[in-house]
Amino acid sequence: MSRAMITIACVLLVACGGSQGGTLPDLLPFGVTPVADFDEPWAMTFLPDGALLITEKRGELLLFRDGKTQRVSGIPAVAYGGQGGLGDVILHPRFADNGYVYLSFAEPGEGRTRGAAVARAQLVRGAGSVALEGLQVIWRQVPKVSGSGHFGHRLAFGPDGHLWVTSGERQKFTPAQDMQSNLGKVLRLRDDGSVPADNPFASQGGVAAQIWSLGHRNPLGIAFDAQGRVWTQEMGPRGGDELNLIERGGNYGYPLVSNGDHYDGRVIPDHDTQPQFKAPKVSWTPVIAPAGLLIYSGNEFPDWQSDVFIGGLASQALIRVEITGETAREAARYDMGERIREVEQGPDGAIWILEDGDRRRAGRLLRLGKRS
Numbered sequence: 001m002s003r004a005m006i007t008i009a010c011v012l013l014v015a016c017g018g019s020q021g022g023t024l025p026d027l028l029p030f031g032v033t034p035v036a037d038f039d040e041p042w043a044m045t046f047l048p049d050g051a052l053l054i055t056e057k058r059g060e061l062l063l064f065r066d067g068k069t070q071r072v073s074g075i076p077a078v079a080y081g082g083q084g085g086l087g088d089v090i091l092h093p094r095f096a097d098n099g100y101v102y103l104s105f106a107e108p109g110e111g112r113t114r115g116a117a118v119a120r121a122q123l124v125r126g127a128g129s130v131a132l133e134g135l136q137v138i139w140r141q142v143p144k145v146s147g148s149g150h151f152g153h154r155l156a157f158g159p160d161g162h163l164w165v166t167s168g169e170r171q172k173f174t175p176a177q178d179m180q181s182n183l184g185k186v187l188r189l190r191d192d193g194s195v196p197a198d199n200p201f202a203s204q205g206g207v208a209a210q211i212w213s214l215g216h217r218n219p220l221g222i223a224f225d226a227q228g229r230v231w232t233q234e235m236g237p238r239g240g241d242e243l244n245l246i247e248r249g250g251n252y253g254y255p256l257v258s259n260g261d262h263y264d265g266r267v268i269p270d271h272d273t274q275p276q277f278k279a280p281k282v283s284w285t286p287v288i289a290p291a292g293l294l295i296y297s298g299n300e301f302p303d304w305q306s307d308v309f310i311g312g313l314a315s316q317a318l319i320r321v322e323i324t325g326e327t328a329r330e331a332a333r334y335d336m337g338e339r340i341r342e343v344e345q346g347p348d349g350a351i352w353i354l355e356d357g358d359r360r361r362a363g364r365l366l367r368l369g370k371r372s
């Protein structure tokens, strides 16, 4: 079908995309500007002066500004392979005063085990160099297990000033329901990694004290909305990708319930069979393979303020979700033609995304702005 015909079809149908699966992708309502190429980029965050920190999965942190890329020294050694390596990067809410940067990464353990970890360090920019200094690991997945999948390890600071960490279940299923493990959980920590006394399971001590919600599979995005509510997305198994509104102490049911099923064909009961578990606000079958999560608040696209943007890996798309009260629905799916790994809002109000890339091809940094 030609582009003109698609346009006509969209006009006739009023809303193309919007529903789940099988519809035409929406035409891009923004201009796309390629900015730079990176090697398996995974995450990014903007500094107050408009520079970007970008992680590359193999274990590089890069400072990007005015078209120039500078390598940041002092990065911890990472266990690169499978889904693991250097992961997320965020700033402390008082970064301008304390210079703290937080990184997540996969680290090796005893034998052939691995686990996600979170470190903080101060970003020190000198003449011609930039370094992380005083790096301290402040959180670790417990236990470390074999394999190299489902680390999760997306980070965000909440309006409560606490550090929120998503922790994947490492493809081991049952740890997501085990309070002796912090796998398959959403965690809430103080900025130094210690546990806030008002966490829902604080009285249980141990890693249970870190837990805010449980029953997650592989959460690869976390963000707070204007009301201070926390949203995560997670990669479902065969079917059943999720956007969740996270409630204090909530159990989201994995691996006991999922709107998807196991890859080997075994059925996992759907959410509606066991309402004691929190159900997703949006679920996707076929999957989008979500990566990154942004709740938009900029002026570049006024109509999209408060909307959720999720990168799609397998779906090679940017997905826009509208929230109404406690409900949410996919409003549009923009075909980007590449796997999208990360979504961020720039200080200019534009939406910035990173393509995934692989060992053979670069992942591009793209700026999505108003159509000119």
Ligand SMILES: [Ca+2]
Residues within 6 Å of the ligand: 043, 044, 045, 089, 342, 343, 344
């Ligand atoms: Ca980010």
Ligand SMILES: [Ca+2]
Residues within 6 Å of the ligand: 258, 259, 260, 261, 267, 268, 269, 270
């Ligand atoms: Ca199911």
